[in-house]
Amino acid sequence: MAEQTTSNALTLGLGFHQFDGNVNVKDVIHQIGADFTVREDKLVRLPAHLFDHMIEGQPIIIDPKYVIQTHKATVHDGFDDTIGIVGNDYGTIQNTAAFDLLDMMCNASVTDTPLKIVSAGMVNNYDPYIQAELPVNARVNGDSSETKFYVFAHTSHDGTSALQLRFSPVRVICRNTYMANVSSKLGLNFKHSRYAAQRVDLTREANITKVRERVARLNLFTQEYIDQMNSYALAKVTDKDINEYVMNLFVDDKMHDLIRQNNYNFDIEEVSTRTKNVVDTFKNVLDSDDKGQDFARGTKLWLFNGTTLFTSHFASYGSAKDTEAVRAEKKFNSMLNGTANKRIQKAIELLAA
Numbered sequence: 001m002a003e004q005t006t007s008n009a010l011t012l013g014l015g016f017h018q019f020d021g022n023v024n025v026k027d028v029i030h031q032i033g034a035d036f037t038v039r040e041d042k043l044v045r046l047p048a049h050l051f052d053h054m055i056e057g058q059p060i061i062i063d064p065k066y067v068i069q070t071h072k073a074t075v076h077d078g079f080d081d082t083i084g085i086v087g088n089d090y091g092t093i094q095n096t097a098a099f100d101l102l103d104m105m106c107n108a109s110v111t112d113t114p115l116k117i118v119s120a121g122m123v124n125n126y127d128p129y130i131q132a133e134l135p136v137n138a139r140v141n142g143d144s145s146e147t148k149f150y151v152f153a154h155t156s157h158d159g160t161s162a163l164q165l166r167f168s169p170v171r172v173i174c175r176n177t178y179m180a181n182v183s184s185k186l187g188l189n190f191k192h193s194r195y196a197a198q199r200v201d202l203t204r205e206a207n208i209t210k211v212r213e214r215v216a217r218l219n220l221f222t223q224e225y226i227d228q229m230n231s232y233a234l235a236k237v238t239d240k241d242i243n244e245y246v247m248n249l250f251v252d253d254k255m256h257d258l259i260r261q262n263n264y265n266f267d268i269e270e271v272s273t274r275t276k277n278v279v280d281t282f283k284n285v286l287d288s289d290d291k292g293q294d295f296a297r298g299t300k301l302w303l304f305n306g307t308t309l310f311t312s313h314f315a316s317y318g319s320a321k322d323t324e325a326v327r328a329e330k331k332f333n334s335m336l337n338g339t340a341n342k343r344i345q346k347a348i349e350l351l352a353a
Contacts, residue, residue: 015032015121015122015123016119016121016172016173016174016175016178017031017032017119017120017121018118018119018173019117019118019119019120020118021116021117021118021133023117024103024106024117025099025102025103025106025117025130026096026103028117028120028130029095029096029099029128029130031120032120032121032122032128032130033122034095034122034128035095035096036076036077036078036079036095037077037078037094037095038074038075038076038077038083038092038094038095038157039074039075039077039092040072040073040074040075040090040092041072041073041074041075041082042067042068042072042073043067043068043071043072043073043085044066044067044068045066045068046066069088070087070088071085071086071087071088072085072086072087072088072090073085073086074086074090074092074157074158074159076126083126083157083158084156084157084158084159084160085158085159086158086159086192087159089193089194090159090192090193090194091192091193091194091195091196091197092157092192092196092197093155093163093190093192093196093197093200095128095155097197097200097201098128098153098155098163098200099128099130099153100200101153101165101200101211102115102130102132102151102153102165104208104211105132105151105211106132114135115132115133115134115135115151116132116133117130117131117132117133118131118132118133118150118171119131119150119171119172119173121172123178124156126156126157126158127154127155127156127157127161128154128155129152129153129154129155129172129178129181130152130153131150131151131152131153131171131172131181132150132151133148133149133150133171134148134149134150134151134167147169147225148169148171149167149168149169150167150168150169150170150171150172150181151165151166151167151187152164152165152166152167152168152172152181152182152184152187153165153166154166154181154182159192161182162189162190162191162192163189163190163191163192163196163200164182164187164188164189164190165187165188165189165190165211166181166182166184166186166187167184167186167187168180168181168184168186169225170184175332176331176332176335179332180335186217188210188211229301231300232296232299232300232301232304232351233296233299233300233301234299235299235300235301236298236299237298237299237300237302237303242286242303243264245303245347245350245351246264246279246282246283247259247260247264247266248346248350249282249307249343249346249347249350250275250278250279250282251266251271251275251279255270255271258270259271266279278315278316281310281314281315282306282307282310282314285306285309285310285314286302286303286306300351303347303351304347304348304351307343307344307347308344311335311340311343311344312335315331315340317330317331317334317340318330318331
């Protein structure tokens with residue numbers, strides 16, 4: 001069922017809303033349907049003999065010996081829906097408490113400047129997230145574009161995820177960008193342990209201090225990112241550097257000597273047709289004038305931008321027989337944990353050498 005578009009939010013897909021920043025956390029929680037409470041219920045194991053003698057309308061009294069002692073259910077208190085089965089040590093964090101921390105950041109309680117909410121939604125029916133834009137932006141010398149940074153708050157109630165506070169330069173607009181934030185390594189985790197509620201209690205000064213420390217780390221990370229990109233923009237590359245980069249990025253090590261002997265011509269029998277096509281596509285992306293590749297041309301930054309552009313928009317995922325949905329799923333998996341992700345990491349290693 002299609003979701004309704006609110007006056008200050010644009011629905012881009014199931015569970016993904018974009019905001020103009022002129023909203024507060026409490027209103028967003030209500031708009032995305034996260035203003036529900038979660039209760040914990042005991043689990044019972046119905047003995048077989050009850051099924052043999054059940055009479056419609058007759059209440060069944062469960063003997064305490066059939067109560068499962070090791071696990072419990074988390075339940076949507078409004079709809080009475082079971083969300084998940086968790087261990088007895090699981091600690092529930094209500095949505096309002098989960099986003100108190102982000103609320104404080106949006107009110108400048110733990111940052112010098114208030115944050116602006118830009119994205120929010122509900123994933124898998126019960127897992128809410130809210131993303132806000134940080135007052136920290138990065139610009140590489142000579143580039144007119146600016147990289148923005150965001151804080152992403154997310155929780156679940158089925159034991160699959162901790163309460164997460166993540167920092168990322170990726171704005172959530174779809175499933176892929178949502179997963180990019182979930183997988184970010186920079187941030188805080190609050191496990192749903194027995195004492196989870198105490199750890200997110202913002203009346204405790206120690207908790208606020210911990211968040212301030214992480215925000216300070218983010219500022220340091222941002223400056224390191226700017227410094228690295230600026231160093232890439234100043235580092236000129238030769239034709240040989242480019243050829244070595246492409247070869248190391250796309251071709252198995254055992255082929256390197258053959259390709260060097262062939263003056264970096266990949267059109268040799270030992271290189272598969274698929275690899276040749278990938279290399280040709282990548283070189284076309286690098287050399288293009290209409291894909292944003294003019295900036296920093298002939299530098300390490302030009303190579304890095306070309307690699308991310310190729311991976312995101314021009315690499316092939318799946319086969320011609322696959323449906324568009326299947327190809328999208330393969331691309332998602334590749335960029336999250338597969339070949340595309342490893343290729344970007346390889347590019348960073350090559351450029352840092």
